[in-house]
Amino acid sequence: MKPRLAPTLLIATLGLALAATAWGAFCPISVDSRERVFEIPKGTWARRSAGEPLEVLPSEIHLTVGVTDVLVMRNQDDVPQMVGPVLIMPGQSFRMPFAVASSYQFACPAHLNGQLTVVVAPAPEAGWSRLRWRLEAMVRGLG
Amino acid sequence: MWAVVSALLCTALAAGTAQGAGLKSGEFDPPRMAPDFALRGSDGAELRLSRYRGKVVALGFGYTFCPDVCPTTLADLAQARKALGDAGRDLQVIYVTVDPERDTAAVLRQYLTAFDPSFVGGTGTPAQLEEVRKAYGIQIEKKNYPGSVAYQVHHSSYVYLIDREGRLRAMKPFGVSTDDVAHDVRILLASAAAGQSSEAGLRIRDPWARRAPMIDKKGGSNGAVYALLVNPGKAPDALVGAASDAAGAVEIHETYSSMGMMMMRPVKKLALPAGGKVELKPGGFHLMLVNLKHELKAGETLRVTLEFERAGKIPVDAVVR
Numbered sequence: 001m002k003p004r005l006a007p008t009l010l011i012a013t014l015g016l017a018l019a020a021t022a023w024g025a026f027c028p029i030s031v032d033s034r035e036r037v038f039e040i041p042k043g044t045w046a047r048r049s050a051g052e053p054l055e056v057l058p059s060e061i062h063l064t065v066g067v068t069d070v071l072v073m074r075n076q077d078d079v080p081q082m083v084g085p086v087l088i089m090p091g092q093s094f095r096m097p098f099a100v101a102s103s104y105q106f107a108c109p110a111h112l113n114g115q116l117t118v119v120v121a122p123a124p125e126a127g128w129s130r131l132r133w134r135l136e137a138m139v140r141g142l143g
Numbered sequence: 144m145w146a147v148v149s150a151l152l153c154t155a156l157a158a159g160t161a162q163g164a165g166l167k168s169g170e171f172d173p174p175r176m177a178p179d180f181a182l183r184g185s186d187g188a189e190l191r192l193s194r195y196r197g198k199v200v201a202l203g204f205g206y207t208f209c210p211d212v213c214p215t216t217l218a219d220l221a222q223a224r225k226a227l228g229d230a231g232r233d234l235q236v237i238y239v240t241v242d243p244e245r246d247t248a249a250v251l252r253q254y255l256t257a258f259d260p261s262f263v264g265g266t267g268t269p270a271q272l273e274e275v276r277k278a279y280g281i282q283i284e285k286k287n288y289p290g291s292v293a294y295q296v297h298h299s300s301y302v303y304l305i306d307r308e309g310r311l312r313a314m315k316p317f318g319v320s321t322d323d324v325a326h327d328v329r330i331l332l333a334s335a336a337a338g339q340s341s342e343a344g345l346r347i348r349d350p351w352a353r354r355a356p357m358i359d360k361k362g363g364s365n366g367a368v369y370a371l372l373v374n375p376g377k378a379p380d381a382l383v384g385a386a387s388d389a390a391g392a393v394e395i396h397e398t399y400s401s402m403g404m405m406m407m408r409p410v411k412k413l414a415l416p417a418g419g420k421v422e423l424k425p426g427g428f429h430l431m432l433v434n435l436k437h438e439l440k441a442g443e444t445l446r447v448t449l450e451f452e453r454a455g456k457i458p459v460d461a462v463v464r
Contacts, residue, residue: 085301086314087280089175094314096169099323107282 025131029067029124035095036063037072040088045079057083059111063098064133066123071096082109084116166330166349167323168304168313177202177303177311178278182239182271185251185264190237193309198235199331200305201315201324204281204298206242207254212300212317213238214258220302221259223324227332233307234328239265241283241298243272279303306331326464333444333460345380345415345454346373350447350461352432354439366390366432366439368447368461372413373420382413382421384450391434393447398426407431415451439463 040056047054063069072095075081075088084106088094098104101122108116124133177192177200184190192200201220205213217238224231238255240246243266246254251264266272276283284297300317304327312331315324330349350370366389374380385393395410405426413428415421423429430447439445441463448458 082280085280085299085316086169086171088171091173092175093172094169095172096314096316097167099167 021131024134025128026126027130029130029133031067034068035070035072036061036068037074039074040077040081040083042076042078044077044081055111057108057111057116059113059115060117060119062119062121064121064123065099065101067133069098069120071098071118084108084118166304166313166327168315168319168327170313171311174306174310174312176309177305178275179309180265180271180275180278182265182267182275183248185248185255185266187248190263190265192237192305195235195237196309197307198233199307199328201234201236201302201328202279202305203236203238203302204241204276204279204283205238205300206240206296206298207246207250208242208295209298210295212298216300216302216317217255217258217262219319219321219324221262222321223328224259224261226321226325227328230329230332233332236262237265238262239272239275241272241276241281241296243267243269304328304331329442329462333462345451345457346375347371347449347457347459348373350459352439352445352447352461352463354435354463355431364435364438366435367396367425368393368430368432368445369423369425370459370461371420371422372415372449374415374417377417378453379417380415380454381452382415382449383411383452385430385447386450387432387445387447389436389439389445389447390432391436394431394433395428396431397428412452 038057038061044054044056057073061071063071072093073083073086073088074093075083075090078090080087080089082088083094085108086094098118098120101120104118104120106116106118107114124130179192180190182190188194192202203213203216203220205216207213217236220236224234224236227234236255236259238251240251246264246266248264248266251266255262255264265275267275275281281299283299285294286297287294302315303311304313304315306312313327315327330351333350348371350368352366352368355365355367368385368387372382382395385395387393395413396407397410398405398407400406409431410428413421421428430449432445443463444460445463446458447461448456450456
């Protein structure tokens, strides 16, 4: 490598890193879908009736305002299902948007402990918060 | 320079970010018919849900001795009804008691009138009320105060929204703001207005409009209309045009990305397959209101007539957001 090329390469690398950091910290987060979808599979009621201790939904669901803030629950089973606060008919979906960051507790017969918690985190603001959110999302994606 | 590149890239990405076009409350898809019931109404007549076909119904469950949730919910609904102005006349609040021991028709009438004289309560035998609760997934638990015969009834605290055609469309959780309730009722009032489904069975769901963020080259002001077009029939159809008194012309447009920039182009025909649906939405297909004749204001309703190849002309009322 020629002696003059090394500083140029270093500056270019630093510039790219700076631009990537600026993008990660300030660029609005854009996602393909703001929905987090959960399905109650066909046969859930039959398996539960047979005594199987079946959990089809996590007891705690995490959402983020402005990013993934719409909870969708689909009932693919053959019988109506109470999920959280609502009765969802076979083949029907229930779509619930959350606009306020908080922890929401719902009585839920679909869970063995009878409780569904939806934890909604605030929208990652421009700066360190947004950069950290992107890094965490990247780590989750790699995992 | 990098900051400029980053900003430009951000702008391009932000332009393509889809916005939600639905209700603020939880929404059922597909909606089913709301279970009907026959109870004793607080107005002295038999209370049937089907009696209010043609109106949007907010159906809640509670009791007059409720210390906090019920008065808050009813006050919010009364405020939302006022916020709707004249359209509020098409919102009917029905409150079904979970405490028939104490809530007679007369007690309900006196209690509800304090919030809004148009509100109607429903009571009946414990068995009748249990059947209604079961149909709507409402849970209750009667709890006595320690060492007393006095009791309270813990109950589900949400309100169902039922459209003019009697379909169960949405569930409003406790604590949703008055503005959001009014927003959702406005959408339901508009989406289920007469004439928004054709004889061929096409359905135009949740039409809404907004002013376009950009001014066109000639300085005119444009707008856009969005909706969900549903074709439950066995024959394909296609959207071939649209018109509105609010604009010089209405064109079918498609948003696409080229060289990192969001662009629009007119589309002659938008196919609507048999048994399928097409969503007109920001960042995708939409109806462009070219040269608006007046400034669009949030809350106003625009009449837009959609023209389909098979179903013909279908007028819809789009709420401006």
